[in-house]
Amino acid sequence: MTFEIGIMTFGEVTEDPVTGRTPSPRQRVRETIEQARLADQVGLDVFGVGEHHRTDFVGSAPAILLAAAAEATEHIRLTSSVTVLSSEDPVRVWEQFATIDLLSAGRAEIIAGRGSYTESFPLFGYDLRDYADLFREKLDLLLKIRERNPLTWSGRFRPPLHDADIAPRADGDTIPIWVGVGGSPASAVSTGRLGLPMALALLLGPVTYHEQTVELYRAAAAQAGHDPATLPISINTHGYVGRTSQEARETMYPYFAKGMMENNHQRGQGFPLSRPAFDAQVSPGSGLLAGSSQEVIDKLLTYHELYGVSRALIQMGFGGMPQKEHLAAIERLGTEVAPVVRRETATLAGRTA
Amino acid sequence: MIATSAAGPALRVVVVNGSPNRPSKTMGLVDVILATLAEMMPIQTSRIDVYELGPEFTGVVEREQVSPGVEAALKLAENADLLIAAIPVFRGSYPGMFKHFFDLVDQYALAGRLVLLAATGGGEHHALVLEHALRPLFGFFQALTVPVAVFAAAADFDGTILLNPRVHGRIQMALTDVADLLRTRAPATAAH
Numbered sequence: 303m304t305f306e307i308g309i310m311t312f313g314e315v316t317e318d319p320v321t322g323r324t325p326s327p328r329q330r331v332r333e334t335i336e337q338a339r340l341a342d343q344v345g346l347d348v349f350g351v352g353e354h355h356r357t358d359f360v361g362s363a364p365a366i367l368l369a370a371a372a373e374a375t376e377h378i379r380l381t382s383s384v385t386v387l388s389s390e391d392p393v394r395v396w397e398q399f400a401t402i403d404l405l406s407a408g409r410a411e412i413i414a415g416r417g418s419y420t421e422s423f424p425l426f427g428y429d430l431r432d433y434a435d436l437f438r439e440k441l442d443l444l445l446k447i448r449e450r451n452p453l454t455w456s457g458r459f460r461p462p463l464h465d466a467d468i469a470p471r472a473d474g475d476t477i478p479i480w481v482g483v484g485g486s487p488a489s490a491v492s493t494g495r496l497g498l499p500m501a502l503a504l505l506l507g508p509v510t511y512h513e514q515t516v517e518l519y520r521a522a523a524a525q526a527g528h529d530p531a532t533l534p535i536s537i538n539t540h541g542y543v544g545r546t547s548q549e550a551r552e553t554m555y556p557y558f559a560k561g562m563m564e565n566n567h568q569r570g571q572g573f574p575l576s577r578p579a580f581d582a583q584v585s586p587g588s589g590l591l592a593g594s595s596q597e598v599i600d601k602l603l604t605y606h607e608l609y610g611v612s613r614a615l616i617q618m619g620f621g622g623m624p625q626k627e628h629l630a631a632i633e634r635l636g637t638e639v640a641p642v643v644r645r646e647t648a649t650l651a652g653r654t655a
Numbered sequence: 656m657i658a659t660s661a662a663g664p665a666l667r668v669v670v671v672n673g674s675p676n677r678p679s680k681t682m683g684l685v686d687v688i689l690a691t692l693a694e695m696m697p698i699q700t701s702r703i704d705v706y707e708l709g710p711e712f713t714g715v716v717e718r719e720q721v722s723p724g725v726e727a728a729l730k731l732a733e734n735a736d737l738l739i740a741a742i743p744v745f746r747g748s749y750p751g752m753f754k755h756f757f758d759l760v761d762q763y764a765l766a767g768r769l770v771l772l773a774a775t776g777g778g779e780h781h782a783l784v785l786e787h788a789l790r791p792l793f794g795f796f797q798a799l800t801v802p803v804a805v806f807a808a809a810a811d812f813d814g815t816i817l818l819n820p821r822v823h824g825r826i827q828m829a830l831t832d833v834a835d836l837l838r839t840r841a842p843a844t845a846a847h
Contacts, residue, residue, distance in 0.1 A: 433814070434812070434813050434814030434815075434816075435814055438813065438814070485810075486809075486810030486811075487810055487811050487818065487819040487821070488810060488811055488812050488813045488816075488817075488818040488819060489810075489813075491813075491818040491819065491820070492813050492818060518819070518820065521820065522820075
């Protein structure tokens with residue numbers, strides 16, 4: 303598997319902690335497509351849009367942003383990151399991503415997840431008590447839709463389908479469906495059993511945080527009769543590629559701290575992330591993909607070595623990173639980081655083959 | 656109270672369920688314990704849901720005051736060959752209803768009886784409730800608690816289905832440790 307590197311965004315509409323300015327939603331959607339275009343031009347492999355149903359994000363409808371990105375790009379793969387499948391109709395999800403697949407000549411992908419936020423459940427009339435059952439059933443339906451058409455299917459949470467013709471079909475043979483996993487052993491096991499690619503999310507913590515997750519995933523896959531060696535794993539984390547180590551930290555810190563304050567709560571409210579705490583999260587032993595190009599290369603190779611990941615999606619816009627810095631980081635990721643990581647991982651693969 | 660019976664001489668297993676929820680992760684954990692045990696020896700299982708014993712249970716403070724139904728539940732627990740004490744962690748300990756049930760159990764009824772401790776909680780940081788709250792309670796009763804107690808965190812479950820193989824392994828270990836002892840406690844081999 304060639305190592306793939308990409309970026310992801312939720313379309314953050316956050317007040318800039320440095321300038322005090324808040325981008326308009328219109329500005330942010332345009333900037334999001336501009337990020338996709340540049341990522342494509344500098345040769346990155348994947349562009350992801352995540353789903354949040356709040357006014358401080360424009361990404362409540364990732365499929366529509368990805369459709370716009372399809373028109374602005376040529377080669378880059380377009381994925382949700384993630385689709386909160388539990389509160390979606392899988393039929394509609396398939397229709398939308400199959401349409402993106404046609405628009406982009408086969409570049410659409412889906413990362414199905416439970417979502418780290420639950421605001422979509424009441425919006426679409428779902429009960430949080432059904433959290434686990436909803437995801438299990440909807441993933442089952444989505445996979446069946448991908449597998450065959452017409453489809454007969456029945457479940458608990460939507461009316462049955464009788465010989466239903468679900469169109470369009472994928473541009474090529476199929477649309478990749480990954481499962482987003484936050485690290486719970488149960489998610490790793492259920493994803494492994496299904497033999498689906500796993501997109502690992504890591505917010506904070508040591509780079510080794512997911513060792514058990516990956517071990518459980520591979521063991522469950524093997525036990526269910528899937529070859530773990532053929533199953534790709536991706537790491538999705540925050541980061542920033544700076545001009546130098548110091549510049550990366552100086553630039554990323556105020557925005558990341560702001561994003562954490564607004565999104566990562568204890569006792570029902572945000573808490574300040576100190577600079578030493580942030581610096582620790584950027585150190586070689588921690589998970590954030592941040593630093594100079596060389597530091598990010600080293601960290602990606604560490605992830606590859608530890609977990610055998612063959613893909614990394616980096617979220618660089620958290621906390622309202624300004625577009626100018628965001629684009630500069632995308633360019634460095636595509637031109638300075640990605641070529642080295644692809645070459646190094648290919649060499650490693652050649653050595654072990 | 657739910658009772659299922661196995662054919663022939665069987666270990667009488669009684670689950671005291673401290674969870675108010677239905678279905679619950681706590682009973683998801685117990686399901687795996689019972690299934691694992693059933694592969695080792697014939698068992699007959701009963702379950703007491705303390706949250707469903709009602710006002711006749713919650714309204715009394717003395718054993719003498721309990722209704723025949725609650726008395727039967729207490730007797731069932733007191734005569735178990737293996738008692739499984741299963742709780743969700745509430746406010747850092749066992750739930751109040753669970754403790755209330757054992758406040759009504761006879762002081763010496765559980766002496767020398769085998770008790771397996773099981774708990775579920777939001778995260779691993781709750782695991783020591785087994786050792787710091789549940790085991791001392793059965794220490795008071797002079798019960799023979801199984802050395803390995805079983806804890807599962809929310810992340811080990813898909814809904815209420817226990818998926819983490821490490822917890823399955825721990826259950827296997829807890830039961831294997833006392834399997835020979837359990838066999839001697841079944842009614843067919845021990846005079847009851």
